[in-house]
Amino acid sequence: MPAMSHSLNSPHRPIRSFVLRQGRLTDAQGDLLQTLLPRYRIDPAAPWTHPWGDGRPLALEIGFGNGEHLAALAASRPGWGFIGAEVHGPGVGALLLRMRDEELHNIRILKDDVAPWLATLPDGCLQAIIIQFPDPWPKKRHHKRRLIQPGFAGTLGRLLAAGGELQLATDWEAYARHMLSILDAEPNLVNTAGPGHFASRPANRIPTRFERRGERLGQRSFDLVYRRG
Structure with missing residues (x-):
């Protein structure tokens, strides 16, 4: 068995696009993580099956924050199935509270690194993929940690059904242009606003309180919308 220090420093260790930050977990959230999450959690190690088994359209939101959107x-x-991917416990707990209080049964949760799991899914299994305000990793030396990279863009395009839609939003212009250049180059994706152009905010995209606060401070949000050709 290799030494632990060797394992942690392995050159083959994948680069993650997120950092597990500490956050305040309320008693109610902690209780639901223990009692409700097992009922709605997707096991990333299990073979893929449709979570509802009835062929309903599936949408995935990557990094759902506190689950408001x-x-x-x-x-x-209500006729769709929604899968939310998030690694931060307080955010997952906040979503579980909403699911309980609003009696939402069409959500499943992946509380794990989404990238390895996506690689196991079959082609065309998702009707929509939503990525809102991913970490921009603004320092140049950290750009390799950005979620939207050529390989990941290829995975997103592969997973969308024909006519399916990929929606992204960010309030960092440099990251917006980074995403634009990568996604415009992905052959399975078509920019609905035209190559090199940002889209209008999709009608279904509900601004969260963090975005509304940013707008009050004069921050612009950039939307990108692609369809599977």
Whole structure:
């Protein structure tokens, strides 16, 4: 067995696009992580099956934060199935509170690194993928940690069904242009606003309180919308 220090410093250790930050977990959230999450959690090690088994359209939100946007979408489209991916416990707990209080049963949660799991999914299994305000990693030496990279863009394009939609948003212009250049180059994706152009905010994208606060401070949000050709 290799030494622990060797394992931690292995050159083959994948680069993650997130950092597990500490956050305040309320007693109610902690209780739901123990009692409710097992009922709605997706096991990333299990073979893929449709979570509802009825062929309903599936949408994935990567990095759902406190779940405000995902819960609103699920409430507005009860005939769809929504999968939310998030690694931060307080955010998952906040979503579980919304699911319990609003009686939302069309959400499943992946509380794990989403990239390895996505690589195991079959082609065309998702009708929509939503990525809102991913970590911009503004320092140049950290750009390799950005979620949107050519390989990951290829995975997103592969997973979308024909006509399916990829929606992204960021309030960092440099990251917006980084995403634009990478996604415009992905052959399975078509920029709905035209190559090199940002989109209008999609009608289904509900501004979260963090975005509304940013807008009050004069921060602009950039939307990108792609369809699977």
